[in-house]
Amino acid sequence: MKLEQKFMDEMIAHAKEDAPIECCGIIAGEDGRAVKLFRARNSEASPYRYSVDSDDLFRIYREAEDNEWSFLAIYHSHTASEAYPSPTDIRLAFWPESYYVLVSLEDAENPVVRAFRILDGEVNEEEIEAG
Amino acid sequence: MAVEVKLAANLQKLVGGQKSVSVEGATVGEVLDDLESKHPGIKETIMADGAIHRFVNIYLNDEDIRFLKQLDTQLSEGDVLSVLPALAGGTA
Secondary structure (H helix, E strand, O other), X not given: OEEOHHHHHHHHHHHHHHOOOOOEEEEEEEOOEEEEEEEEXXXXXXXXXXXXXXXXXXXXXXXXXXXXXXXXXXXXXXXOOOOOOOHHHHHOOOOOOOEEEEEEOOOOOOOEEEEEEEEOOEEEEEOOEEO | OEEEEEEOHHHHHHHOXXXXXXXXXXXXXXXXXXXXXXXXXXXXXXXXXXXXXXXXXXXXXXXXXXXXXXXXOEOOOOOEEEEEEOOXXXXX
């Protein structure tokens, strides 16, 4: 997937600001190109779980729909583990057309961002082309 | 009465790939029953143990029905229900 550096930076900044709880958000896109990043509240407010706040989800969904954007990517952070979908992440991946992007702060000095497709329990990594 | 049900993400495949369907019912519960009769199998994805599934959100116009009367929420002609799977996960 192609993702401008500013979106990478914004996800990392969000992850750091919300640590130690997991952050989450949505990147809306048009024709596969990211157009807007939406931060969302994590209603779980937990270091181990995330759930996009239901009001935030609807607000973002509607703005995306009004603009004919899709949910290009759904991102969340892992503050103390690697940037790879956990079994729970895989079980709850209900948006097969979106990339699942993980930001890891396991090495605080060197955050890692990786993208995946998750379909029917199968995880495939997609290379992020920053640019 | 007829209401529009908009479905997002993985739910569209359960209604033949449509983004929205028109169904009948005076409450959210009745609408889900009608939806199930037209598209068998969808209810077990949206509901669990007689209630809205924990990882599914249903909005009446722009309000989450969990904060209304859930399945008993009354509907009016032309209302729009949006069904969005949760965006959730976690390491524990």
